[in-house]
Amino acid sequence: ISIAIGHEVAVTALQVAMAYGAIANGGYLMKPFVVKEIRDREGKIVQQYYPQRIRRVMDREVANTMAKILERVVDKGTGRLAKIPGYRIAGKTGTAQKPLKDRPGYSNSKFIASFCGFFPVDQPRFLIFVMIDEPHPAHSGGHVAAPTFKKILERILKIYEIPPQQYTSVEETHIGENDKFYVPNLVGRRYDVAVQILDELGLNYQLEGEGLLVMKQEFHSDSETPQVVLTMARKMDDEEKVTVPDVRGLSVRKAVSILSFRGLRVHLNGSGRVVKQSLDPGLQVRPGTHIWIACESTGDLPVEIRVTN
Known part of the structure; x- marks a missing residue:
């Protein structure tokens, strides 16, 4: 039972981040790196480093399902203090008892609080893992680490000037009794971004009109193969x-x-x-x-x- 609830299993912060990164990357475990490129004195690039896939550790469908579950943790679960209105965030809290030093067992007063999450859910760009050793008096990940995650992400949103997302939530569309498709609002997005999102969700789609901007979106579930119909426009309006x-x-x-x-x-x-x-x-x-x-x-x-x- 101790292993089932997380005891007797030790992992580093980087290993936890890599595990959540696999979910964010559609099931692929990625090799971590800290140097993007090396330049000489004249500013010329000498060597560049790129993301590398180690292996697939879960099916894309499983990863997408996990991402939606983690989003609900932030929206309605123990990670609510990490929530930022207008932004889709996925994550999970962690509260671990520290082992006793003088005898077998675990402390009832010393904990490690953690929260790991990524943003945005549909096209992840940032993953943050917060781990706090022996917080006091509050000790749970939801009350200690989640608010810290929120402050870090708010700083990132400000630095990169990332506005609230155009959609407020994922639309859950019922196709049959047991089947569900989750279709994000793609109106206002560029063609390449919209198509990439639909491909990653495994949804069939049809394009109507010409242009590079999605102006209208419909979901057709009355055919044998449900699909998303995107109406494209040639020009962007002023508000775009x-x-x-x-x-x-x-x-x-x-x-x-x-x-x-x-x-x-x-x-x-x-x-x-x-x-x-x-x-x-x-x-x-x-x-x-x-x-x-x-x-x-x-x-x-x-x-x-x-x-x-």
Whole structure:
């Protein structure tokens, strides 16, 4: 029984994070790494490192089901203190008794509280594992580690300027008595992102119209093969434009991450911290617009800059 509830099994924080990462990555166990790339003094990339799959440890369907269960933990279960309105988060709390040092058994006063979660549920980008040794007076993962996870993620959302997601929850669509399909709201998403989400969920889909933006979504369950019908549009409306952030003073890595998340195409000149950017902060542009950033090693921008809307 002790093993069944988690005792007598020791794992490192990295191992826990890798296990949850396998769920977030559709069932694939990934090799962890901390260095993305190595550059020389001139800023040229000498070596790059990329995510590597170790092996598949669970079926994609199992991973998707687990992700939905973990989302409900945050939404209605013991992980409620990790919840951030407008953002879909999956995670699980942990509360472990520490073993006694002078005799067999486990302490009733010393604990390890933990919470591991990832965001967003449908297209995970961030995974955070919080472990707190001997918290006091509260000791449960839900009351100690989950709020810490929330504070860390709130900081990340602010740094990367990630707005609340366009959908508030997953739509549960009943196909038959025993079958259920979970269809996220894809309206407003780009074609490539929408198709990737549907492929990962194992849903059949049909595209109508032309364009790169999903303007309408329907679910047809009356056929032999239920499918999602997406109506595409050629152009984005004004409300689909993005605001150019001010990345001056930021590191290259942070600037590129923020700009790329906004859907902008980034061109680098130099290395170090950003001293200039070709598009004024606050400017409304369409996703896919090119932006040049100059860093402190050169400080020079291209002679001619063209803005492509």
